[in-house]
Amino acid sequence: MALNTIIINTTTTTTTNNNNNKEDKELNSITHFFCAMKQQSPRRRRAALTTFFNTMPYTIDESQVLVMSSLWSMAMTNPTNPELPFSGALHCMSLLINKSLSQPSWLLLHQNIYIPYYAAHIIGSYTIKSSSLAELAVDAGAVPLLLELLRGRLSWVEQRVAARALGHLASYDSTFHAVALHGEEVINLAMKISTSCLKTVYTEFILSEDRKKYHCDLLTRGLGGKEMEDRKAEEWASQLQCWSLYLLSCFAFKDKGCHYLICRELGFLRELCRMWGGMVNGESPAGVGLMRILCRSSVGREAMAGCPEVVLSLCNLSRSSDDWQYMGIDCLVLLLKDLKTRIKVMNMALDCLVDLVELKNLGTRYNVGSTITKALxxxxxxxxxxxxxxxxxxxxxxxxxxREGMMVEEELVKRWSLGEAKKKEGNERFYSGEIEEALLLYTQALELCPLKRRKERMIMYSNRAQCCLLLQDADKAVSDATRALCLSSPANSHCKSLWRRSQAYDMKGMAKESLMDCIMFVNLLVGENREKKKRKVIKVPYYAARMINKQMNAVGLFAGVVTGEGINMQTIEEEEEEGRRRRRWIKEG
Structure with missing residues (x-):
C-alpha cells in the first residue's frame, strides 16, 4: 500500500514537473522580453534585450507573435527611440523575414504567418523619422528582404508594409543608394503595384468568399465583421498605392535620370493622373505629387505635355477645392514656362488658368494669380x-x-455705383425668370465695377454662375464660380459659389471635383451656423448630403474596378511597343 502510494506520488510528481517545465519554457519565452524591458539599469536592460534579439530568430515558439505585436506597438508609438533598434531589433526583424521566406514550413507553424508583416512594419516604423535608424536597417540587410516582399512573395498585405519601409529608406541621402542598387526593378515594381493593387485587393479580398484569416485579423484586430474588413481593406489598398507612389517620388526627386524610366510608358502616366488619395487617404498627394516632381525635368515635362489626359487632370485639379490644388497649378506653370511644351499645354489649359488669375493667396503661397498671369x-x-x-x-x-490706377477716387465710386445698379437690375430680372437678361446685366456690372472691389465682383460672378446653371451651360458655370472663389478671402471660402460649382461639375459628370466642392461647402456652412446659433450639433442640408452620397458612390476607391472604367489594368509588358516609340521620340527631341 505504501509502495503504490509512492509510485502514484512519483508519477504525479513527474507529470507535474513535465507540465511545469513546459509552462516555464513558454512563460520564459513570453516574459523574457518584457522582463528585459523592466530592467531599471540601462546597461542591464540593453544586455538582456541584445541577448533576446540574438536568440529570437533561432527559437521555435508560438508566443513570438505576442512579442512582435508589442514591438510593433512600441515602434509606432515612439519611432525615434533608438534603444530597441541599437539592441538588435532591426537585425532580428531582418532575420525573421529571411526565415519566413526561406522556411515555408516554419511560416505555417503556430501563428508565424503574422511575423513577416510585423517585422516589415517594425522596420518601416523605426525608419520613418530617423536617418541613423535607417542606416542601421540597411546594415542589417533589410533592403533585399523587403524587396522580396515587394515582389509579392507572400501577399498584398506584406507588400504594403514593404513599400512603406522601402519608401522611408529611399527618402534619406545616406540610405538611398542601398535602395537605388535595385533601382530599375524597384521602379518597375512600384509602377506595376500602384496600377494593379486596387484590382488585386478587390478581387483577392473584397470578392473572395474564402478570406485569409490572418488578413482579416491584421485588418481589424479580430473585431468587427465583413463590413469593417471591407472598409479597412479599402484603406490599406489606398495606402499600398500611395506608398508605391511615394517610393517612386523618392527616386524621381533624388535622381532625375529615373524620370526616363517612369515616363517611358504613357499608359502609366494616364493611370497616374487618376490616382487620388481622396477621402480614404487624404494626407497623400498620390499621383499629382509624383507629377509635380516629374515636371522638374525636360523629359518629364515633354512626356506629360504629350499626354492630354494628364494635362486635363491638372486643369481639373487647379479648378477645385482639393488640398492639392496648388500642386496642379505648379505643374501647369512649369509646363508653360518650358518653350518645348508651352504651345501644346497653352491650347489645353488656357481657359482653366485664366479663371485663376485673380487668385491672391492659396494657403502659404502668395500672389498665385500673378504667377499664373506672368506665365500666360x-x-x-x-x-x-x-x-x-x-x-x-x-x-x-x-x-x-x-486705366483704373489713373482714375480719381470719385470716378471709381461712380463706376461702382453704376455697377451696383446693374447688379440690382439683374437680380430683379433673375427673380422674374428672365435669366438671359439677368446674365447680360451681371456681365455689364462686372465691366463697370472697379477691380479692387473684390467682394462685390465675387458676388456678381457667383450670380452669373447661377444663371449659367439654369441655362444648362455647365462649362461657363464652372468658370464663373471659380472666378468668384478666387476673389473670396480666403480662397475657396464662398459658400454659394462652392455649391454652384459642385452642381456644375455634377452636370459635367465630374464626380470627384463635385464631391470636394460639396464637402467644402458643408464644412463652411456648418461652421457659419455654429458661430451664429452657438449649437454643438448642426444638421447638414438634405440636398448637400444627397450630393455627397451620390458622388461618394461614383468616386469610391474600387469604383473603377467594379465598372471597368477609370483604371486601365494594362501591364507594362503589354505597352512595350508604345514605350519603344516613346523612347525614340524623346531621344530624337
Whole structure:
C-alpha cells in the first residue's frame, strides 16, 4: 500500500514537473522580453534585450507573435527611440523575414504567418523619422528582404508594409543608394503595384468568399465583421498605392535620370493622373505629387505635355477645392514656362488658368494669380495673332488695371455705383425668370465695377454662375464660380459659389471635383451656423448630403474596378511597343 502510494506520488510528481517545465519554457519565452524591458539599469536592460534579439530568430515558439505585436506597438508609438533598434531589433526583424521566406514550413507553424508583416512594419516604423535608424536597417540587410516582399512573395498585405519601409529608406541621402542598387526593378515594381493593387485587393479580398484569416485579423484586430474588413481593406489598398507612389517620388526627386524610366510608358502616366488619395487617404498627394516632381525635368515635362489626359487632370485639379490644388497649378506653370511644351499645354489649359488669375493667396503661397498671369503673358508681344482669351487677360490684368490706377477716387465710386445698379437690375430680372437678361446685366456690372472691389465682383460672378446653371451651360458655370472663389478671402471660402460649382461639375459628370466642392461647402456652412446659433450639433442640408452620397458612390476607391472604367489594368509588358516609340521620340527631341 505504501509502495503504490509512492509510485502514484512519483508519477504525479513527474507529470507535474513535465507540465511545469513546459509552462516555464513558454512563460520564459513570453516574459523574457518584457522582463528585459523592466530592467531599471540601462546597461542591464540593453544586455538582456541584445541577448533576446540574438536568440529570437533561432527559437521555435508560438508566443513570438505576442512579442512582435508589442514591438510593433512600441515602434509606432515612439519611432525615434533608438534603444530597441541599437539592441538588435532591426537585425532580428531582418532575420525573421529571411526565415519566413526561406522556411515555408516554419511560416505555417503556430501563428508565424503574422511575423513577416510585423517585422516589415517594425522596420518601416523605426525608419520613418530617423536617418541613423535607417542606416542601421540597411546594415542589417533589410533592403533585399523587403524587396522580396515587394515582389509579392507572400501577399498584398506584406507588400504594403514593404513599400512603406522601402519608401522611408529611399527618402534619406545616406540610405538611398542601398535602395537605388535595385533601382530599375524597384521602379518597375512600384509602377506595376500602384496600377494593379486596387484590382488585386478587390478581387483577392473584397470578392473572395474564402478570406485569409490572418488578413482579416491584421485588418481589424479580430473585431468587427465583413463590413469593417471591407472598409479597412479599402484603406490599406489606398495606402499600398500611395506608398508605391511615394517610393517612386523618392527616386524621381533624388535622381532625375529615373524620370526616363517612369515616363517611358504613357499608359502609366494616364493611370497616374487618376490616382487620388481622396477621402480614404487624404494626407497623400498620390499621383499629382509624383507629377509635380516629374515636371522638374525636360523629359518629364515633354512626356506629360504629350499626354492630354494628364494635362486635363491638372486643369481639373487647379479648378477645385482639393488640398492639392496648388500642386496642379505648379505643374501647369512649369509646363508653360518650358518653350518645348508651352504651345501644346497653352491650347489645353488656357481657359482653366485664366479663371485663376485673380487668385491672391492659396494657403502659404502668395500672389498665385500673378504667377499664373506672368506665365500666360510671357510671350504676349511675340505673336502676330493673339488668342482672344489671352487678349482679354491682357486687358483685365494690364490695361484695365492701368486705366483704373489713373482714375480719381470719385470716378471709381461712380463706376461702382453704376455697377451696383446693374447688379440690382439683374437680380430683379433673375427673380422674374428672365435669366438671359439677368446674365447680360451681371456681365455689364462686372465691366463697370472697379477691380479692387473684390467682394462685390465675387458676388456678381457667383450670380452669373447661377444663371449659367439654369441655362444648362455647365462649362461657363464652372468658370464663373471659380472666378468668384478666387476673389473670396480666403480662397475657396464662398459658400454659394462652392455649391454652384459642385452642381456644375455634377452636370459635367465630374464626380470627384463635385464631391470636394460639396464637402467644402458643408464644412463652411456648418461652421457659419455654429458661430451664429452657438449649437454643438448642426444638421447638414438634405440636398448637400444627397450630393455627397451620390458622388461618394461614383468616386469610391474600387469604383473603377467594379465598372471597368477609370483604371486601365494594362501591364507594362503589354505597352512595350508604345514605350519603344516613346523612347525614340524623346531621344530624337
Amino acid at each position: 503673358l510671357m510671350d504676349y508681344h511675340d505673336h502676330d495673332k493673339i488668342n482672344s482669351v489671352v487678349y482679354r487677360l491682357w486687358e483685365l490684368k494690364v490695361e484695365r488695371k492701368r
